[in-house]
Amino acid sequence: MEDRDGFIWFDGKMVPWREATVHGLTHSLHYGMGCFEGERAYATPQGAAIFRLPEHTKRLFNSAKILQMEVPFSEAEINAATKEVIRVNQLESAYIRPLLFYGAEGMGLSAKGLKVHVLIAAWSWGSYLGQEALEKGIRVKVSSFNRHQVNIHLCKAKATGNYMNSMLAQREASSCGYDEALLLDREGYVAEGSGENVFMVRDGTLYTPTLTSALEGITRDTIMRFARDAGIPIVEKQLTRDEFYIADEAFFTGTAAEVTPIREIDGRIIGSGSRGPITTQLQSRYFDTVAGRRDDHPEWLHLAG
Numbered sequence: 001m002e003d004r005d006g007f008i009w010f011d012g013k014m015v016p017w018r019e020a021t022v023h024g025l026t027h028s029l030h031y032g033m034g035c036f037e038g039e040r041a042y043a044t045p046q047g048a049a050i051f052r053l054p055e056h057t058k059r060l061f062n063s064a065k066i067l068q069m070e071v072p073f074s075e076a077e078i079n080a081a082t083k084e085v086i087r088v089n090q091l092e093s094a095y096i097r098p099l100l101f102y103g104a105e106g107m108g109l110s111a112k113g114l115k116v117h118v119l120i121a122a123w124s125w126g127s128y129l130g131q132e133a134l135e136k137g138i139r140v141k142v143s144s145f146n147r148h149q150v151n152i153h154l155c156k157a158k159a160t161g162n163y164m165n166s167m168l169a170q171r172e173a174s175s176c177g178y179d180e181a182l183l184l185d186r187e188g189y190v191a192e193g194s195g196e197n198v199f200m201v202r203d204g205t206l207y208t209p210t211l212t213s214a215l216e217g218i219t220r221d222t223i224m225r226f227a228r229d230a231g232i233p234i235v236e237k238q239l240t241r242d243e244f245y246i247a248d249e250a251f252f253t254g255t256a257a258e259v260t261p262i263r264e265i266d267g268r269i270i271g272s273g274s275r276g277p278i279t280t281q282l283q284s285r286y287f288d289t290v291a292g293r294r295d296d297h298p299e300w301l302h303l304a305g
């Protein structure tokens, strides 16, 4: 990642990509307190457009508030900087990674007086789980790792340290030959994927877990709006793993994973074992909207230029 041309916005300045480095005693490297976003810009007929940029920036600031990290920029400045990163790197489409972290001014858990650094990087990144996954669906394993208990890690923050749990689950699933993990909460109900929210369809109704132990996904919100527009009933409730086993359809949502069908969970084939009709409908509406092929939500597209 580090050896490429381009620029990263770092503490208010555009820095050449290879020079956007930190000291080894950077506090956030040691204790994992920091927060970040994952955003995408898509190629549209009008140029690169960042999907739901203000909502992502708002979530970044909410994460910082939960972690009591003071952001030395305004939301408007971060929105403008994000667009600038797309422009200076001449990206037609991109994955965008804003990050807030504590500097190397001192050690110790209080982090008193430490500088909060902000960087925003963007690069071309295709579909997270692969193009074939978007069409054929993926194989998922219920993880032996639980998702965060709400009083241990704070799930409404997209906090760097929270992702140790995601990495353990993802690696376990992958070493067992699966594509992705499905994590249960401490009570045993389905929470989310390692980096995605999850949905299932049964008898024409769309179900998704309540957000107790899961991130408030922006793609999740987008998909729920599409379902409402299409008159598909939606139920948010605690869901068990066996409700997923007998679902007609299931899929993951996330900025990176977009709308990825799930074709198998723990050796049980979901529905017909291929992308189901409601998944197909919501997925194509998603791709049409982000690429500006529909204009029903113009407020979600933020042109970089």
Ligand code: PMP
Binding pocket: 038, 166, 192, 193, 194, 195, 196, 197, 214, 215, 216, 217, 218, 219, 220, 253, 254, 255, 256
């Ligand atoms: N849950 C987790 C743990 C995630 O990392 C992500 C990706 N940000 C999501 C859900 C989906 O969130 P979004 O749709 O906003 O990308």
